Amino acid sequence: AAPVNIHRVDWIWANPEVLARAGIEAMPTTWDEFNAAADALLAAGITPLAHGGQPWQDATIFENVVLSVGGADFFRAALVDLDQDALNSPTMVAAFDQLRRMRGYVDPNFSGRDWNLATAMVMNGEAAFQIMGDWAKGEFLAAGKVPGEDFLCAPTPGNGFVLNSDSFTFFKVSGEDNIAGQKLLASLIMSPGFQATFNLAKGSIPARTDVQLEAFDACAQRSHDDLLKATEANALVPSMAHEMAISRSVRGEFLDLATEFFNSNMSSEDAAERLAAAVKRAM
Template identity: 35%
Template sequence: MPIAPIPHNVPPPRPGPRRPRVLLGLALCGLAAILPRAEAQPSSSLQVHHWWTSASERRAANVLALRLGEEGVEWKDGAIPGGAGLGAGKVLKSRVLAGDAPDATQIIGASIGEWAELGLLLEFDGVAVAGGWNNALFPTVLALVQHRKHVVAAPLGIHRINTLLYNRKLFARAKLAPPSTWHELALAAAALRAVGVAPLLQSSEPWQVATLFENLVLAEGGPDYYRELFVRQTPQAAADARLAVALERLRLMKGWMASPLDEQPWTGVVRRFARREAAMLVTGDWAKAELKELGVPLDDEFSCAPMPGTGKLHLYSVDTLSMFTQDYAHVAAQEKLARLAVTPAVQQQYNLAKGSVPVRRDADPAQMDSCARASWTAFAKGAQSQVPSLVHRMAADEESRDAIIAEVHRFFVNDAVTPGEVQRRLAAVLRSLKLQHRK
């Protein structure tokens, strides 16, 4: 059944031993005890919790809903508005605490392991074996959806976060080619200003600022340093000169931006980009799909390229769906959704609508647009080219992510804060996080 428009406003799982540190916070320690255990009843519907609320995201979710409907299962939509899933995450925790967990939910990255560690996610190893996931999926994706060697999530698509969207016509006015280095990017900004064009669009919303910043860290420091800072979270990495350079460049780019302190949802930024209010936008490739919904054609009005300095790298985020165990009344329907998500046909249709690329190694690049083809090819090169996004929960847990984003955002909005101060504060944050992780 198609998704309704959003108003504006099986054996039980085998959880492993609990770690001393409960990743989702003390309030969730007793979740397994409070979830309802009603007697199983046949079900022909699934309530799905997610944050796909833009026009392109709705189209992608509708692909899943329609295919699930063809299998005799109704998709009951539970979309929660809010960029980067911040609102949806809070609502999900509240619902689980209240004993009202959804049947299926969008959970991504490190959050998958946090929920699985509590013993709340359905394992569907049989679906994965029957679908040949071991051979079909990229190894990085397969590892992401597993916890303690059990499959606890269904992968949907891979987004490239290091995407530079640029307006081809505005670039032609300034006689520019897409930049591939920081030096070329700075020259392009100057040339665009000289012809009366704002070089860059950006919202001051914290996660959007941090998305630009993690691109700058990757471009300046490379994948090894990026992982040292954001994945291993070594306090000494915060003192590195490369971090200071990334911070200085973030502040320089703030001066290129049209209305840099306007806090807008990403969809609003994309609409402004479609109206030619600036020539460039650094974000995930979901923006490409939203431009398509606005009637702005790829490779005519705009194109995309890797963020300068990251041409051979893929800063990734992977969309995934997990299923809550609850009373096991919905297992058959939940397994249908997990199976469908990875089938070649759904992969092609979903990712075409979403702007992402398939999680399957056997996908056909010839069926992709130019941006998607470049993204899928870069990811397919293997682990050496793949870098997990901090902002989009691939590199670290929620607590670490939020603490780092807060420091970056503080620097962005307050010009009195120096790069050195940010480095000292980040080092302290990382030391504190390491201490907490050891408890």
């Protein structure tokens, strides 16, 4: 396969003018800070978290919280290796506790909302934050918004990096012309020029780590630097929500449980127990 980009899933996007209306001067670096900011926004009559109530979006927030609460080793144990002890553990309960807290920060009409409409809520000042991968940045840029001025970016709390990537897969073919065509396409995809041009528009960063980033914004440069640091620290993890980590059938159990939890009064303890049981059945 020829990867065209690297998406970072664990981003928080924000509208600085909306934050200022609630007296919030900096992006949160811990969940306690996020919760305090969200409570201040609620008190000011502002929707803290723009969210689309679709299973994959619920799972996106869930996996980011799991990484923040448990760290990269726990993330891999629970969401990649599917370890039963990790899935039904106090750490997982704590992750569900934070997810439950965040349920109170979305607006009443979140159910079924597409992710780009949630991005538009932040862009238009209807909400303060969105937790979404850096494809959301492409929406801001397409609307002519300037990073650092019209919108802010910061990783979700923690020191990891949740990876997603788009790529072209090449099947085994016969015939010299077919093989030559595949090699040509792969070389074009992996060329520095294409990697830069494509990712400047998409909001992601080049899969090649040697591409010059002078034309990229501060969010992309932060993503690149954090990718290298996470790789060095063994804190780079594949996204479960975005089909980089586990089979589709097992992933479906995570999505179903995350959505049911987000839309019910299920306790965190029951959620962890039910998640472990559902994953075990699906394996």
